[in-house]
């Protein structure tokens with residue numbers, strides 16, 4: 001196999017070889033050499049209904065035949081109107097407005113700007129700070145990167161990103177307070193209250209969090225009661241709660257939105273990769289009348305916008321995907337298949353390097369450690385997550401490897417998020433390939449000198 005691609009693309013990693021894809025069908029992707037891959041992570045937690053669905057292809061063709069593009073400052077469209085109605089029907093009852101976008105980072109930054117304009121338009125211009133959490137990911141544009149809590153992704157750009165307050169994550173396997181579950185009083189949520197008080201409640205506009213952390217930690221499911229407490233604190237100090245459901249919406253965790261598991265209603269939802277299953281880049285911020293009407297009565301217009309906001313072709317595509325999810329009852333299926341996946345992944349505890357297995361619906365993570373007893377992570381230079389990801393890929397399984405969960409740099413995991421259409425037999429195949437890949441890498445690590453010894 002060649003070491004890297006020899007063409008004119010500026011690849012994300014120019015030192016890596018990327019096979020050329022040919023087609024996708026259901027949970028499988030085929031490359032030009034005919035090799036088949038089980039899409040165990042839906043790309044980067046995007047593909048919800050599987051590849052090559054004819055109903056979506058037909059909807060795209062229909063919309064493209066009518067009109068593909070109009071600008072959001074000039075027209076609205078049937079597709080955008082009906083999609084908004086559909087999204088609102090999936091949201092908690094207080095949600096009433098959809099602002100369309102074409103990327104997750106755009107959605108996060110839009111929510112932050114919407115919060116800020118709301119505060120100004122309601123006569124609270126001193127409220128501008130946005131608090132977020134360490135061990136989180138909100139996107140790679142500079143504003144979203146500032147909110148994220150992943151040292152490895154931030155360090156190159158540190159001088160360019162604004163300093164914003166961060167609180168500890170809700171990470172039970174690595175409790176920031178070193179507490180055993182029976183002693184836990186959800187102190188990690190109290191950290192929000194302390195930070196609001198230190199920063200000054202009059203200065204804090206919003207708090208943003210991923211309900212289940214994805215890219216930085218591998219499906220970190222919060223303790224029951226955590227988000228209820230977060231909501232109470234936000235209400236106490238007049239701070240908006242923004243749920244970043246870019247990975248978890250719609251249906252990924254077995255409910256429409258992950259916060260639905262705890263009956264917590266945010267003020268804004270940034271969503272969602274799974275909404276269009278990768279057939280089109282369409283995202284949105286969902287919010288309520290309080291925020292919409294304050295801006296309407298205040299400035300009159302939301303001082304924001306992007307070229308592809310409200311794009312008819314994207315909206316028609318997402319509508320077809322949501323129709324498919326509804327018709328085939330795929331959110332319930334995600335919950336059911338998620339239980340089966342977690343059961344399978346729990347068998348991986350037999351490997352000496354598997355420290356934690358967790359998940360909610362079809363959103364699951366396996367965390368790797370050097371020492372199970374102490375939970376000591378591997379040296380980041382070993383890139384254990386990438387080694388396991390590459391081995392699985394070579395064996396025909398796509399996972400979403402990640403690192404930095406333990407302390408910003410160290411910590412390794414595999415994130416699994418297959419399409420909701422996956423069958424039990426395909427989950428068995430996923431687990432078997434991951435199992436073999438972890439076993440091989442664990443054995444190789446055991447005989448390999450540590451980076452210090454090798455240096």
Ligand SMILES: Cc1ncc(COP(=O)(O)O)c(C=O)c1O
Pocket residue numbers: 044103104105106108137138139140210214215244245246247
């Ligand atoms: C929770 C979360 N928010 C935001 C983003 C950024 O989305 P995008 O890559 O579309 O900008 C991601 C991407 O993985 C994400 O997982």
